[in-house]
Amino acid sequence: MQLLGWVTAAAFAPPKAALEQDLLAGTLQAALDEMAKTYGLAPPKLPKTDLRALQIAHTSLFVSNPAGLPCPPYVGMALDERLFGLGFERLMALYRLAGLEVSPDWRDLPDHLAAVGEAIALLGEKPELARTLALEYLYPWLKRYAPVLQEADPTGFYSSIAVFLSKVLEEVNGETRAAQLP
Amino acid sequence: MKLERRSFLKLSAAAVGAVSVGGAATLVSRAKAAPWYTQEVRQVFSICENCFWRCGIKASVVGNRVYKVEGYKENPKSRGMLCPRGQGAPAQTYDPDRLKKPLIRVEGSERGAGQYREATWEEALDYIAKKMLSLKEQYGPESIAFFGHGTGDGWFVDFLPAAWGSPNAAKPSVSLCTAPREVAAQYTFGRAIGGHEPIDWPNTRYIVLIGHHIGEDTHNTQLQDWSQARKNGAKLVVVDPRFSTAAAKADRWLPIKPGTDTALLLAWMHVLIAENLYDKAYVQKYTVGFEQLAAHVKPYTPEWAEKETEIPAQVIREVAREMARHKPKAVLPPTRHTVWYGNDTQRMRALYILNALLGNYGREGGFYIAMPPYLEKYPTPPLPLEPNAGGCSGPAKAESEPEGYKPRADKGKFLAKSTAIQELIEPMITGKPYPIQGLFAYGINLFHAIPNVPRTKEALSKLDLYVAIDVLPQEHVMWADVILPEATYLERYDDLVAVAHKTPFIELRMPAHEPLWDTKPGWWIAKELGKRLGLEQFFPWKDIEEYLDTRLQSVGLDLETMKQMGTMVQNGKPWLTDWEKENTLPFGTLSGKIELYSEALAKAGFDPLPVYEPPEAAPEGFYRLLYGRSPVHTFARTQNNPVLMEMEPSNSVWLNAEEAQRLGFKAGDYAYLVNQDGVREGPVRVKATQRIRKDAVYITHGFGHKAKGMSLANGRGASDSYLQTRYTLDPISGGAGLRNNYVKLEKAPAPRLKSVVQILKERRA
Numbered sequence: 001m002q003l004l005g006w007v008t009a010a011a012f013a014p015p016k017a018a019l020e021q022d023l024l025a026g027t028l029q030a031a032l033d034e035m036a037k038t039y040g041l042a043p044p045k046l047p048k049t050d051l052r053a054l055q056i057a058h059t060s061l062f063v064s065n066p067a068g069l070p071c072p073p074y075v076g077m078a079l080d081e082r083l084f085g086l087g088f089e090r091l092m093a094l095y096r097l098a099g100l101e102v103s104p105d106w107r108d109l110p111d112h113l114a115a116v117g118e119a120i121a122l123l124g125e126k127p128e129l130a131r132t133l134a135l136e137y138l139y140p141w142l143k144r145y146a147p148v149l150q151e152a153d154p155t156g157f158y159s160s161i162a163v164f165l166s167k168v169l170e171e172v173n174g175e176t177r178a179a180q181l182p
Numbered sequence: 183m184k185l186e187r188r189s190f191l192k193l194s195a196a197a198v199g200a201v202s203v204g205g206a207a208t209l210v211s212r213a214k215a216a217p218w219y220t221q222e223v224r225q226v227f228s229i230c231e232n233c234f235w236r237c238g239i240k241a242s243v244v245g246n247r248v249y250k251v252e253g254y255k256e257n258p259k260s261r262g263m264l265c266p267r268g269q270g271a272p273a274q275t276y277d278p279d280r281l282k283k284p285l286i287r288v289e290g291s292e293r294g295a296g297q298y299r300e301a302t303w304e305e306a307l308d309y310i311a312k313k314m315l316s317l318k319e320q321y322g323p324e325s326i327a328f329f330g331h332g333t334g335d336g337w338f339v340d341f342l343p344a345a346w347g348s349p350n351a352a353k354p355s356v357s358l359c360t361a362p363r364e365v366a367a368q369y370t371f372g373r374a375i376g377g378h379e380p381i382d383w384p385n386t387r388y389i390v391l392i393g394h395h396i397g398e399d400t401h402n403t404q405l406q407d408w409s410q411a412r413k414n415g416a417k418l419v420v421v422d423p424r425f426s427t428a429a430a431k432a433d434r435w436l437p438i439k440p441g442t443d444t445a446l447l448l449a450w451m452h453v454l455i456a457e458n459l460y461d462k463a464y465v466q467k468y469t470v471g472f473e474q475l476a477a478h479v480k481p482y483t484p485e486w487a488e489k490e491t492e493i494p495a496q497v498i499r500e501v502a503r504e505m506a507r508h509k510p511k512a513v514l515p516p517t518r519h520t521v522w523y524g525n526d527t528q529r530m531r532a533l534y535i536l537n538a539l540l541g542n543y544g545r546e547g548g549f550y551i552a553m554p555p556y557l558e559k560y561p562t563p564p565l566p567l568e569p570n571a572g573g574c575s576g577p578a579k580a581e582s583e584p585e586g587y588k589p590r591a592d593k594g595k596f597l598a599k600s601t602a603i604q605e606l607i608e609p610m611i612t613g614k615p616y617p618i619q620g621l622f623a624y625g626i627n628l629f630h631a632i633p634n635v636p637r638t639k640e641a642l643s644k645l646d647l648y649v650a651i652d653v654l655p656q657e658h659v660m661w662a663d664v665i666l667p668e669a670t671y672l673e674r675y676d677d678l679v680a681v682a683h684k685t686p687f688i689e690l691r692m693p694a695h696e697p698l699w700d701t702k703p704g705w706w707i708a709k710e711l712g713k714r715l716g717l718e719q720f721f722p723w724k725d726i727e728e729y730l731d732t733r734l735q736s737v738g739l740d741l742e743t744m745k746q747m748g749t750m751v752q753n754g755k756p757w758l759t760d761w762e763k764e765n766t767l768p769f770g771t772l773s774g775k776i777e778l779y780s781e782a783l784a785k786a787g788f789d790p791l792p793v794y795e796p797p798e799a800a801p802e803g804f805y806r807l808l809y810g811r812s813p814v815h816t817f818a819r820t821q822n823n824p825v826l827m828e829m830e831p832s833n834s835v836w837l838n839a840e841e842a843q844r845l846g847f848k849a850g851d852y853a854y855l856v857n858q859d860g861v862r863e864g865p866v867r868v869k870a871t872q873r874i875r876k877d878a879v880y881i882t883h884g885f886g887h888k889a890k891g892m893s894l895a896n897g898r899g900a901s902d903s904y905l906q907t908r909y910t911l912d913p914i915s916g917g918a919g920l921r922n923n924y925v926k927l928e929k930a931p932a933p934r935l936k937s938v939v940q941i942l943k944e945r946r947a
């Protein structure tokens with residue numbers, strides 16, 4: 001779950017030098033390969049895309065787009081169809097419970113995908129809480145927006161990661177349900 | 183394999199070594215949040231931004247959320263009440279469509295194609311400054327124009343351009359709204375009317391509204407006072423081609439033929455003078471030019487006016503006599519939006535002269551004399567230019583340019599000293615009288631404010647630099663080279679608002695919480711840009727709190743005290759008697775009196791007394807396009823606000839019921855509106871009604887957005903602005919007369935849009 005968190009944080013944060021480094025060093029691809037192995041899935045092959053193209057795609061998919069923003073990157077949008085709804089409030093309560101605070105440098109909302117991903121990663125020692133975050137907050141977003149990304153992502157980078165993460169969480173969800181059966 | 187660590191979140195010390203929380207997490211994830219009002223609620227004073235009445239408000243805040251706003255009694259603009267727009271305004275701050283981060287247009291992409299990349303503020307401001315300095319080098323500082331609208335616009339249309347050295351700074355609230363009224367007031371009274379129209383409503387006994395849509399252009403305390411006037415028994419006459427909300431409350435509705443108002447005003451003057459009904463003592467004491475006026479209006483009999491206005495002569499006479507019976511407590515209030523047919527300054531002069539004949543200026547039940555509050559500027563070195571964008575207070579004083587600086591690019595096209603925003607578009611295309619190569623647009627919707635949208639788009643496509651500072655991704659914003667996302671009114675300080683009023687006052691806007699996303703307040707943007715442009719000396723203050731505190735010291739206050747008050751009220755001098763006690767008069771005209779006959783206009787080559795010009799006739803098969811306001815929306819600013827859109831999700835086109843029948847439209851059908859130049863708008867719902875004349879149609883302004891990034895606003899209704907491809911320039915005020923546009927109706931299918939109510943239901947589910 002920790003790896004899934006880091007991949008989410010790395011992939012969906014505004015693309016900067018850190019992502020470029022991850023891509024050049026192959027660490028993001030390696031993380032995806034490892035997750036694929038763990039869950040018995042085919043690993044996605046990340047497209048070769050330069051940082052500039054990723055920045056343009058990220059902006060048009062997640063930040064601002066004159067044709068309408070296809071994928072608002074906030075889990076609350078998938079849960080509530082709006083910002084600051086009940087799902088957002090619950091997420092904040094979970095953060096508080098987990099002792100998580102938003103860093104002052106983070107100039108975005110705390111239910112941004114990247115922040116939720118990082119929260120999942122930081123809660124490596126609290127796997128149940130991390131699973132709750134992943135299944136009840138991240139997964140609904142991926143289910144809703146991964147198909148949209150498949151249509152709208154000009155690079156293929158975001159869509160391939162979103163589709164893959166969605167499949168991983170489908171597996172995790174299946175395992176969790178199976179474990180809950182009497 | 184190790185991924186680079188991000189740091190958006192951090193674990194607090196309390197969490198280290200915490201026990202397993204798995205079960206609790208599940209409970210929390212399904213729990214309902216506690217209601218906001220059971221939590222620690224902060225009260226913060228601010229100023230509403232959902233219209234330009236600028237009501238003082240008190241916001242109830244929990245954490246980073248404003249849950250409620252209300253007026254407060256001590257503020258003369260709200261007096262403890264707030265309109266729907268004000269109540270719904272906080273929703274804008276939490277709009278998912280907001281601009282969230284600075285954006286730079288992708289190099290090589292076409293302007294208007296909307297390809298952007300995120301940028302840091304440093305990068306965005308450096309980019310702008312570099313371009314500006316290069317344009318200055320090549321063309322001079324005047325090659326950059328600054329347009330703005332809103333409480334925060336002072337930084338971008340007054341201060342920054344004056345410091346930078348460009349005279350081309352303008353607001354739509356001047357030449358697309360109040361210019362004729364303000365310029366006429368200057369030539370008649372030598373005083374501004376101003377943003378808080380100075381009518382002594384509660385004491386008036388007889389009100390005549392001409393094209394004044396009170397109740398639709400809902401200004402909070404104005405509506406409160408107007409209601410009080412009616413409660414106190416004031417009679418109401420409404421002159422309007424449309425049976426407006428105000429007309430529905432009136433004792434008389436005069437359905438005037440559009441564009442003939444000056445004829446009616448001249449006939450009323452004729453009756454007052456011919457029947458000796460005017461206030462002789464007042465006219466003798468406070469006015470000049472009565473003899474010329476009497477001779478001038480002699481031919482304008484009610485019978486003559488009936489032919490022009492289609493209002494019966496007998497009714498014209500009766501209303502004139504009723505006005506006279508109630509003088510000086512009879513008043514014809516000036517409306518705001520006065521750019522109608524291009525001869526509007528003369529019409530407004532006629533309105534003021536008629537008021538003067540009733541002896542009501544500076545007297546109870548008429549106009550009070552509004553005084554601005556005392557408040558010093560922040561001490562800076564003298565700015566190279568005098569701020570000249572104007573605003574609701576009329577033309578600024580400065581006319582001559584300091585040596586080395588060019589005049590405004592619109593100078594010479596009209597008489598007034600204020601800037602006409604629509605006249606600055608042409609130089610962007612033609613380079614004449616000199617090139618305008620750069621543009622700042624702060625808070626103004628270029629496509630929903632300035633007529634002739636195709637021309638504006640052409641101008642934008644030719645610029646070397648276009649910067650938009652805004653809150654939402656409106657159509658024109660997504661054409662910019664650099665988009666700077668501003669913090670909303672609930673997230674920022676602005677400069678102090680000083681309101682000329684019966685009791686002059688100063689009000690404070692302070693942030694209710696930190697700006698969301700990577701947005702910044704206008705003052706910060708202006709200061710940071712100033713620094714990069716080598717204008718540091720004009721921004722000597724450390725931050726806005728120091729700036730505000732210094733200004734407040736000049737009235738014996740400080741910022742901390744003002745934060746607890748919200749509003750500071752001063753004493754005014756509302757009546758002529760207050761001035762006479764000091765052996766003076768308030769009139770700033772050349773004669774020192776109310777000028778019925780204007781020597782200044784005569785010298786400038788204009789009619790010194792108002793002359794009626796019949797309106798241009800509509801082309802065969804077309805209706806005159808009239809437009810107005812909605813009580814729950816403001817301009818084109820609020821159509822993405824879920825609270826307000828739930829109340830009014832679209833406009834409709836008012837069409838006379840008989841005309842509708844003739845054309846085969848039933849109520850609820852949809853139509854396209856096609857103007858005289860072939861521009862098509864809609865589909866828009868048809869409202870077949872007896873409440874409008876047969877020669878005109880009417881829509882409310884602000885709908886018909888084409889910004890797909892504004893998910894609620896996009897595609898709903900029709901835009902009057904897009905249909906206004908023509909305007910008639912008022913040669914005195916520079917106002918753009920917009921009512922010489924015509925439309926015909928074509929049948930249209932109902933739009934395939936999810937209803938706003940359905941969208942909001944889904945959001946709440």
